[in-house]
Amino acid sequence: MSEREVKYYKMLAKKYETAEKMFEAKEDYDELEADKASFQKKQARGNAEVQEQQLKIVKLRNDGKEDKALKQEMKLKKKEANIAQFKRTIQEIQSKIEKKKLEVLKNEGELQKIETQLRADFAEKFTQM
DSSP states (O other), X not given: OXXXXXXXXXXXXXXXXXXXXXXXXXXXXXXXXXXHHHHHHHHHHHHHHHHHHHHHHHHHHHTTOXXXXXXXXXXXXXXXXXXXXXXXXXXXXXXXXXXXXXXXXXXXXXXXXXXXXXXXXXXXXHHHO
């Protein structure tokens, strides 16, 4: 075994290590996107509930049931707080998504660089396959 072959196999190992990192980052990215979608669904459902609650409050007030309307307003405030929390969580997840996206792009670029270097330095290995 020559030093050239040692260099080749070290570069090959680095290539696969980088590919592994890239796929792990892509997996994390996909999980974050799924989490974001889940919270967006919760936020949308919460918004629908808030709208329904507001309609109930108006109807109760029109019917002269102020006490019940006040109780419904308290429930409404809680739902609005939950929606605000969902919004903050979505923003936090979006920030993590952007970081993961950059990590994936960085790993893809590094992988392409290594593959190009392998082909340039060890062209004979690729013609034998």
